[in-house]
Amino acid sequence: MELVEEAPYRFRIERRDTMRVPGVVFASRALIPDVGEDRSLEQVANVATLPGIVGASYAMPDVHWGYGFPIGGVAATDVDAGGVVSPGGVGFDISCGVRLLAADLHRDDLPRVREALMDGLDAAIPRGMGRGSVWHLTDRAELDAVLRAGSRYAVERGHGVPRDLDRCEDYGAVGDADPAQVSDRAVQRGQGQVGSLGSGNHFLEVQAVDEVHDERVAAAFGLRAGQVCVMIHCGSRGLGHQICTDYVRTMERTMPRDGIQVPDRQLACAPVDSAEGRAYLAAMAAAANYARANRQLLTEAARRIFARVTGGGLDLVYDVSHNLAKIETHRVDGVERRLCVHRKGATRALPPGHADLPADLCPAGQPALIPGSMGTASYVLTGVAGAPAFASTCHGAGRTRSRKQATKTVRGQDLRRELESRGIAVRGASWRGLAEETPEAYKDVTEVVEVAEGAGLCRRVARLVPLGVVKG
């Protein structure tokens, strides 16, 4: 795989064979995946063959290997020129994302309540494979309401306050969700999981603002140095997973009919403007709403514990997905075009002044929330004007070693002891799950966000450090 450095932190994969556009990798030399261990750059090139793709097949600095598309990939297709949508370009965990809450508590006041807080959260936050949820929905009609209206429905039912919705991407619910496009099996899997973290890299952390990079923007986001925060990272659980599985199968069948050939069957896709494309987007939107309701219910669970232990509240800073396809209008070669922007392990980062931002965030830009690996920093970023890659940036640290490799480097018990010795309280779900998430298996998130900023994708606003982790 030949990479040409065409600008600082920007490498090009030249067009060849059936690639319709070049690949563009935003990275430092150190962050470029090792070709011997990770085939994600080959995946960047594969994505460039998709019908209707415009600009380039992009990779963020945290890129690593994924299903079909790389994780940390951005690809936009032209809806009105036969552009396709691909479930693998969104990922199995549809609308997996991050929510940040700001507590009215200073980190100096945390130690005296920390153990009570962590024990409360340990009991209140359902997590791990299967294993319970805050909200148990008994009938399909109620789940359909979640699928149609996401956080809006949760707030309507008393799980949150209207202001929360102003701080959610899409004001808490994606339009055009259609529960009828969601299979019965997906519904069955999702019924008992609204308000649960799941497993893998999902977590709820108690954090503190450790450094503010941009005072003005941080203030607009409601953040100041020393402030205690809560970060929630989770997705659409079994429901989103089943929807992805269902539509990959459907599109594997319809691709020959549509005359679409792809270099990897995991790139199964259909024209956005086709029955299958529309059905997938409607089901994907339903899963996106499910994921938002999931984060809203976990927010309420955390709020109950904070109220009981500290007497204080948690204000929503923002909630943003990093696994989603969206129909957006962007200017391409001087012309406004309707694009299907796939962001898989990539975060939308709207620039200041964007019309989709609520009025009070508009001068600052959209918060992009970047969780680090366990025990390391997380970041709040904001969008910048004129950025490449359709207003997208990185989504996290990015894996460098598989889960299995990770478990060979450390035992969960030892990792917990190490984190506790560094002042980070740990409430895990399983020892194995903890070991799989050792920071040794990830890139350095600080390097990732520095490169993302250097590449002109975003600006850093604040760095958060973990004080307690409730691990999925």
Added chain:
DNA sequence: ATGTTC
């Protein structure tokens, strides 16, 4: 990521 292989 995931009832970690319908």
